[in-house]
Amino acid sequence: xxxxxxxxxxxxxxxxxxxxxxxxxxxxxxxxxxxxxxxxxxxxxxxxxxxxxxxxxxxxxxxxxxxxxxxxxxxxxxxxxxxxxxxxxxxxxxxxxxxxxxxxxxxxxxxx
Amino acid sequence: xxxxxxxxxxxxxxxxxxxxxxxxxxxxxxxxxxxxxxxxxxxxxxxxxxxxxxxxxxxxxxxxxxxxxxxxxxxxxxxxxxxxxxxxxxxxxxxxxxxxxxxxxxxxxxxxxxxxxxxxxxxxxxxxxxxxxxxxxxxxxxxxxxxxxxxxxxxxxxxxxxxxxxxxxxxxxxxxxxxxxxxxxxxxxxxxxxxxxxxxxxxxxxxxxxxxxxxxxxxxxxxxxxxxxxxxxxxxxxxxxxxxxxxxxxxxxxxxxxxxxxxxxxxxxxxxxxxxxxxxxxxxxxxxxxxxxxxxxxxxxxxxxxxxxxxxxxxxxxxxxxxxxxxxxxxxxxxxxxxxxxxxxxxxxxxxxxxxxxxxxxxxxxxxxxxxxxxxxxxxxxxxxxxxxxxxxxxxxxxxxxxxxxxxx
Numbered sequence: 215x216x217x218x219x220x221x222x223x224x225x226x227x228x229x230x231x232x233x234x235x236x237x238x239x240x241x242x243x244x245x246x247x248x249x250x251x252x253x254x255x256x257x258x259x260x261x262x263x264x265x266x267x268x269x270x271x272x273x274x275x276x277x278x279x280x281x282x283x284x285x286x287x288x289x290x291x292x293x294x295x296x297x298x299x300x301x302x303x304x305x306x307x308x309x310x311x312x313x314x315x316x317x318x319x320x321x322x323x324x325x326x
Numbered sequence: 327x328x329x330x331x332x333x334x335x336x337x338x339x340x341x342x343x344x345x346x347x348x349x350x351x352x353x354x355x356x357x358x359x360x361x362x363x364x365x366x367x368x369x370x371x372x373x374x375x376x377x378x379x380x381x382x383x384x385x386x387x388x389x390x391x392x393x394x395x396x397x398x399x400x401x402x403x404x405x406x407x408x409x410x411x412x413x414x415x416x417x418x419x420x421x422x423x424x425x426x427x428x429x430x431x432x433x434x435x436x437x438x439x440x441x442x443x444x445x446x447x448x449x450x451x452x453x454x455x456x457x458x459x460x461x462x463x464x465x466x467x468x469x470x471x472x473x474x475x476x477x478x479x480x481x482x483x484x485x486x487x488x489x490x491x492x493x494x495x496x497x498x499x500x501x502x503x504x505x506x507x508x509x510x511x512x513x514x515x516x517x518x519x520x521x522x523x524x525x526x527x528x529x530x531x532x533x534x535x536x537x538x539x540x541x542x543x544x545x546x547x548x549x550x551x552x553x554x555x556x557x558x559x560x561x562x563x564x565x566x567x568x569x570x571x572x573x574x575x576x577x578x579x580x581x582x583x584x585x586x587x588x589x590x591x592x593x594x595x596x597x598x599x600x601x602x603x604x605x606x607x608x609x610x611x612x613x614x615x616x617x618x619x620x621x622x623x624x625x626x627x628x629x630x631x632x633x634x635x636x637x638x639x640x641x642x643x644x645x646x647x648x649x650x651x652x653x654x655x656x657x658x659x660x661x662x663x664x665x666x667x668x669x670x671x672x673x674x675x676x677x678x679x680x681x682x683x684x685x686x687x688x689x690x691x692x693x694x695x696x697x698x699x700x701x702x703x704x705x706x707x708x709x710x711x712x713x714x715x716x717x718x719x720x721x722x723x724x725x726x727x728x729x730x731x732x733x734x735x
Contacts, residue, residue: 215490297492298442299500320489 216252216321217293217301222285223314225259239309247293247304254291285314292321330366333378338458341383343430346493349390352455352483358390365389383427431456432495432547435540439508440491447482448511449518450475456543457536467533468518508544509558509614512537516562531569538562553608557615560601564621567594578727579720583630595625616645635665652681660691668698686715690725697732706732 244251260278267274279286288310295301298318305316338359345355362385366378375381438451453459453467461479465472485491496504519533541559548555571585602622605615620641627633642658655678663671672695675688682688689712696705709729716722 297490298440299492299494299496302442318489 215295215297217295217298218319218321219254219291219293219301219305219308220287220317220319221289221291221308221310221314222317223288223310224284225286225288227313228259228288236309243307243309246307250293250295250304252292252294254289256289257287260286288314329374330363330370333366333382334363334458337379337382339431339434339456340429341379341386341427342455342458343434344383344428345386345390346434346455347428347430348387350493352486354390354393355386356455358386358393361389362386379427429547430493431543433493435508435544436495436504437486437491437493439504439511440486441504441507442489442491443482443485444478445511445514447478448507449514450478451482452511452540453515453533453536454479456540459532459536463532467530505548505552505555509555512540512544513558513562513614515540516565520565534562534566534569538566551608553605553610554612554614556601556608557605557612557618560598560605561614561618561621563594563598563601564618564625567591567598567625573720577720579724581724582624587628590625595622598622599625613645613648616641616648620645633664635661639665652678653685653687656682656688656691663695663698668695671695672699684715686712686721686725689715690728693728697728702732 244254263278265276265279267276291304291308293301293304295304298320301318305311305318308316310316342355342359345359346352349355349358359382362382365385366382370378434455435452438455439448443451450464453464454461459467461476462472465475468475495501515533516537519530519535519537538559541555541562545551545555545559567590568582568585569591571587571589572580572582574580598618599622602615602618605611606619620638623634623638623641639658639661642654642661646654646658656675659671659674659678662674672692675692675695678688689708693705693708693712696702696708706729709725709732713722713725713729716725
């Protein structure tokens with residue numbers, strides 16, 4: 215079973231760059247769960263984001279995500295886990311969980 | 327079929343817990359067990375089987391396999407065919423000689439009370455699966471429409487399946503966190519039954535009984551004793567012991583001070599007090615232990631005037647240390663008013679204005695202190711404010727009586 219672990223944090227924390235200590239923690243996390251992690255990335259700030267919609271066949275392009283929220287999606291991991299408890303366990307070890315929150319979403323599988 | 331009803335009450339949760347474990351699916355297990363009980367109505371008419379639990383378990387398993395086969399025949403879905411194979415190899419051979427049914431209720435309760443499920447779904451699922459209450463009974467008890475409860479149950483079961491919430495007892499380091507969720511669910515069920523709201527008194531009493539039964543079950547099933555669980559059981563037993571004394575003949579609420587204490591259930595009080603004692607000895611002392619100790623002090627007073635308010639006040643202080651909530655602070659103030667007089671408590675109550683202004687009990691408490699201080703005009707206005715803030719019929723009647731008594735003086 216696969217889960218996407220979405221890391222939400224106040225991105226202002228990274229405005230002046232990443233904390234090297236924290237980067238080490240992320241590296242360690244990656245090593246501990248190397249087998250389970252199927253993919254993952256950090257994302258650039260929402261100030262670099264673009265939103266695209268198609269309405270009545272017309273494409274609308276705007277800057278940034280719409281809602282002003284306190285926490286933004288800042289990165290993700292795609293992991294393989296036996297069950298939700300194991301995924302929660304991993305989510306709790308992501309350094310970002312201490313500052314923001316990690317959303318655990320099961321990956322949809324479409325019937326064979 | 328009185329007998330079958332008793333078997334249902336006693337065995338539903340236990341058999342269902344084993345079926346879910348064997349079948350890996352809440353819905354299939356539940357449907358199969360329901361069908362097994364329907365069969366029992368006919369099959370047991372002549373003679374009750376020697377081991378009703380095993381009979382029901384085996385019959386339900388047969389029914390479940392039938393269902394799965396039928397579905398597989400219709401749909402030819404690969405996964406279901408695989409499940410069918412799995413069932414045939416792992417499960418069918420052992421079936422005939424099944425006389426013992428594994429007790430998987432601990433897994434079931436931790437799954438129903440998984441923190442990934444919303445609180446109201448945890449409650450509904452626990453009552454449905456472990457206690458065997460029907461959707462209609464749960465709806466009736468919570469004064470909600472049945473479709474609302476049905477929807478909560480469907481959504482919860484979907485989440486268990488789709489997000490793969492495991493059917494297991496959490497590993498040791500996670501037990502305290504997970505147990506606190508289970509205890510919160512049980513206490514919520516109890517309070518729903520105990521709160522003096524409107525509704526069918528019998529159904530509400532059943533919620534209290536189920537909550538106590540669940541807690542006893544948990545204590546029996548957990549590998550090691552938990553002080554807070556003992557304390558929770560004590561707390562519920564002590565509150566429940568006053569059940570007959572706290573509501574008058576016309577459904578009016580009778581305050582602790584005015585209750586006929588000979589109507590209290592003293593066997594339950596003795597058990598509750600003993601549990602509080604052992605919970606304090608074992609520790610760590612948590613909020614349930616403190617609340618239970620307060621309830622025990624009330625229970626020990628043969629007359630209201632003999633209540634040890636000094637100790638109760640100290641316990642509320644300690645509770646506030648663990649859990650800094652304005653409601654606990656309000657209770658502390660009430661205890662202080664009883665221990666040292668209303669003038670000592672009024673400033674404490676006034677200080678809670680900003681956080682409790684919309685809470686009827688804050689106004690009711692303040693009104694009471696004003697009345698005791700002889701400031702009747704202010705008390706009347708304040709009782710009226712409390713009245714405006716509560717919808718609960720029993721509470722409204724109580725406040726109205728207080729207000730009337732004020733103008734009589």
